[in-house]
Amino acid sequence: MKYLKVKNSNEEIPIGKIICVGRNYAAHALELGNEVSEFPVIFLKAASNVIYSGENVIHPDYSENLHHEVELVLLIGNTIKNGDDDSAEKAISGYAVGLDMTLRDLQKEFMKKGDPWTLSKSFDTAAVLSEFILKKDYKLRGDESIKLWVNGEIKQNSSIKNIMFDPIKIVKYISTKMTLEKGDLIFTGTPEGVGRVVPGDKIHAEIENIGAIDTEIIK
Numbered sequence: 001m002k003y004l005k006v007k008n009s010n011e012e013i014p015i016g017k018i019i020c021v022g023r024n025y026a027a028h029a030l031e032l033g034n035e036v037s038e039f040p041v042i043f044l045k046a047a048s049n050v051i052y053s054g055e056n057v058i059h060p061d062y063s064e065n066l067h068h069e070v071e072l073v074l075l076i077g078n079t080i081k082n083g084d085d086d087s088a089e090k091a092i093s094g095y096a097v098g099l100d101m102t103l104r105d106l107q108k109e110f111m112k113k114g115d116p117w118t119l120s121k122s123f124d125t126a127a128v129l130s131e132f133i134l135k136k137d138y139k140l141r142g143d144e145s146i147k148l149w150v151n152g153e154i155k156q157n158s159s160i161k162n163i164m165f166d167p168i169k170i171v172k173y174i175s176t177k178m179t180l181e182k183g184d185l186i187f188t189g190t191p192e193g194v195g196r197v198v199p200g201d202k203i204h205a206e207i208e209n210i211g212a213i214d215t216e217i218i219k
C-alpha cells in the first residue's frame with residue numbers, strides 16, 4: 001500500500017484512487033492532434049503506480065515511446081459527492097507536483113481501436129509525486145508557473161492559469177460521477193511540450209511554491 005507524503009504532517013493516509021484529467025491545456029490537446037473537450041477527459045491510475053521524487057521511473061520494455069507530463073496534483077481531504085463550488089473548494093486539502101508518465105505508442109494504438117487507455121497510463125512508477133503541501137500552508141494563486149526539464153533542457157514551461165477546467169470545476173465535475181474520498185488524488189492535466197524520455201534521462205519538474213520532482217529513467 002502507498003501512503004501520502006505531506007509536508008508538516010505525520011498523519012498516515014493511504015493513497016486512494018488516482019483520477020487524471022486529460023487535455024486540460026488547449027495547447028497540449030492541439031499538439032497531440034486532439035480537440036479541446038467540452039467536459040474534462042477522465043482516466044485512472046492505480047495507487048500502486050506511485051513513486052516519489054528521488055526514486056526512479058522504470059521504462060517498461062513493451063513501449064518505445066515513454067512520455068513525460070508534468071501536472072498539478074490535488075489532494076482530496078474529505079468525502080464529497082455532487083459538490084458545489086464551496087464544498088469542492090473545501091474538499092481540496094493540498095497540492096503536489098506530479099508526473100503522469102505515459103506510454104504514448106500504446107495510447108495511440110488504443111485510441112485508434114477505441115480501446116481503454118488503461119495500460120498506457122497505469123504501470124509501475126507511472127505516477128511520480130512530490131511531497132504534498134497543505135492548503136493551510138499555501139493558498140494557490142492560480143497563476144503559478146509549471147515547468148519540466150530533461151537533462152537540464154527545458155521542455156515544458158507554462159502557467160497553471162492556462163488550465164481550462166480549474167481545480168474547483170474538476171472536483172465538482174468528478175464528484176457528480178463518483179464519490180471522492182480522503183486520500184484520493186487528482187492529476188489536473190499537462191501543458192504543451194510533452195516528449196519522449198529514455199533510460200539514463202534525468203527529469204526535473206517544478207510548480208512555483210508547490211514543490212519539485214527529481215527522477216531518473218532506468219531500464
Ligand code: MG
Nearest residue numbers: 069100189190
Ligand atoms: Mg496527463
